[in-house]
Amino acid sequence: MILEEYRIKGGVSLSGDIEIGGAKNAVVGILPATIITRGVCVIDNVPMIQDVISMLRILESIGAKVNFRNSHCVEIDARGVRCCTVDYDQSRRLRASYYLIGAMLGRFGTANVCMPGGCDFGGARPIDLHIRGFQTLGASFSFAGDLITATSPCGLRGKTFYFDKVSVGATMNVMLAAVTAAGTTRLENCAKEPHIVDLANFLNLCGANIRGAGTDTITIRGVSELHGADYTVMPDQIEAGTYMVAAAATRGKVTINNVTPEHLESITAKLRECGVIVEESGDSVTVDARGSLVGCNVDTQPHPGFPTDMQPQMTAFLATCRGNSFITDSVWASRFKYTDSLNKMGAKIRVVSNTAFVEGVPGLTGAHIKATDLRAGAAMVIAGLAAEGVTTVEDIEHIDRGYEDIVGKLTALGANITRVQTTDPSSSQVAAIA
Ligand code: EPZ
Numbered sequence: 001m002i003l004e005e006y007r008i009k010g011g012v013s014l015s016g017d018i019e020i021g022g023a024k025n026a027v028v029g030i031l032p033a034t035i036i037t038r039g040v041c042v043i044d045n046v047p048m049i050q051d052v053i054s055m056l057r058i059l060e061s062i063g064a065k066v067n068f069r070n071s072h073c074v075e076i077d078a079r080g081v082r083c084c085t086v087d088y089d090q091s092r093r094l095r096a097s098y099y100l101i102g103a104m105l106g107r108f109g110t111a112n113v114c115m116p117g118g119c120d121f122g123g124a125r126p127i128d129l130h131i132r133g134f135q136t137l138g139a140s141f142s143f144a145g146d147l148i149t150a151t152s153p154c155g156l157r158g159k160t161f162y163f164d165k166v167s168v169g170a171t172m173n174v175m176l177a178a179v180t181a182a183g184t185t186r187l188e189n190c191a192k193e194p195h196i197v198d199l200a201n202f203l204n205l206c207g208a209n210i211r212g213a214g215t216d217t218i219t220i221r222g223v224s225e226l227h228g229a230d231y232t233v234m235p236d237q238i239e240a241g242t243y244m245v246a247a248a249a250t251r252g253k254v255t256i257n258n259v260t261p262e263h264l265e266s267i268t269a270k271l272r273e274c275g276v277i278v279e280e281s282g283d284s285v286t287v288d289a290r291g292s293l294v295g296c297n298v299d300t301q302p303h304p305g306f307p308t309d310m311q312p313q314m315t316a317f318l319a320t321c322r323g324n325s326f327i328t329d330s331v332w333a334s335r336f337k338y339t340d341s342l343n344k345m346g347a348k349i350r351v352v353s354n355t356a357f358v359e360g361v362p363g364l365t366g367a368h369i370k371a372t373d374l375r376a377g378a379a380m381v382i383a384g385l386a387a388e389g390v391t392t393v394e395d396i397e398h399i400d401r402g403y404e405d406i407v408g409k410l411t412a413l414g415a416n417i418t419r420v421q422t423t424d425p426s427s428s429q430v431a432a433i434a
Contacts, residue, residue, distance in 0.1 A: 008384035022233035028096035039228025102176030133174035158183035295325030312379035
């Protein structure tokens with residue numbers, strides 16, 4: 001079996017400019033939303049990542065016509081969608097397959113989708129809030145093994161629903177179902193992530209009536225149908241943050257373009273606390289980490305707090321800063337599996353419950369490590385870039401799910417990173433393919 005891994009020769013300070021693509025966690029909601037429309041949608045600034053490819057395959061499998069206008073612009077004609085079933089293998093490929101439940105309920109009043117896949121953080125990833133939200137709007141559910149069947153034979157009706165816990169996925173999913181429900185839906189204790197606003201903006205452009213996205217309370221006045229629209233996906237906050245932290249970890253200076261600086265404020269604030277200079281200018285941020293850096297404490301929270309999706313990358317960086325840092329993950333309590341790999345590279349990290357205690361070390365050393373999930377994979381790449389010597393990162397398919405051309409982008413910043421194929425995980429004497 002052919003395996004792929006990254007080989008990184010670390011110790012180079014990143015330098016130069018980089019362009020950020022469209023936001024993964026926005027586009028994986030917007031693409032399924034196109035099936036609610038009775039028209040053609042043209043979605044631009046689509047990142048070419050595995051989760052997008054998986055979602056487009058699902059849309060094609062249920063009857064949508066997908067046509068690329070260029071490498072980042074996709075036309076989706078969902079007028080021919082008839083099938084309301086997504087099979088097990090396709091559902092398992094990505095977390096966001098759960099958005100098909102909201103979108104299909106909204107368009108057809110029925111949905112058959114298997115339990116979604118996505119990153120394994122070592123704990124449960126429940127979807128009870130999604131289901132309770134749909135039930136409040138009038139949907140019925142049945143479960144057979146992994147298959148979830150949702151129906152609303154009498155149509156969905158707007159109601160008030162309070163999310164017991166702030167959930168990005170549940171907020172977006174119930175919003176998808178509610179846009180064509182009869183009457184008014186009021187969602188309370190909503191997540192406020194920028195991608196929720198992006199999905200609402202897209203739906204409103206298609207004729208939906210959604211107010212309050214980005215606040216605690218979202219009000220949706222149901223409309224009878226949506227039409228197609230052209231939309232440009234917002235920049236990826238987490239891809240941008242990942243390169244900001246990579247610049248900091250390698251003590252480099254990098255300008256990150258095509259970003260929304262307000263979306264990066266919590267990351268910027270923490271980097272500044274460590275002594276990194278971060279300057280914002282229009283749609284760019286410049287990170288200059290060429291000074292002496294100290295650790296800081298981080299507690300992940302829903303937006304506008306520090307994002308959990310930046311927690312592993314930040315921990316890898318803090319492992320290289322002077323002094324102690326405490327990193328608490330208040331969203332995914334067990335998202336720390338990757339710290340074993342950092343310790344293998346010489347980091348000093350101890351995890352107790354949902355907090356990592358990091359004692360900064362003068363430097364990391366290269367090692368053979370694994371990407372245990374998407375953002376943990378990004379953290380492994382950052383650690384490899386910062387370390388002296390050679391690091392190989394296995395299981396990079398996790399990274400492919402959310403980062404477009406990470407090798408090309410880092411290489412343009414001076415990094416020494418290649419994607420290599422190997423048939424034997426214990427020997428990496430292989431052909432470079434990128
Ligand atoms: C989204 O996952 C993102 N995924 C995740 O990004 C991200 O980590 C997460 O939001 C938090 O920001 C996508 O957008 C596809 P949640 P989601 O529902 O929606 C609990 C990445 O790396 N909860 O906001 O699945 C849950 O256990 C990925 O890009 C319930 O209790 O996350 C967690 O503690 C990984 N019941 C908290 O809420 C539910 O029904 C937040 O989860 C749903 C969630």
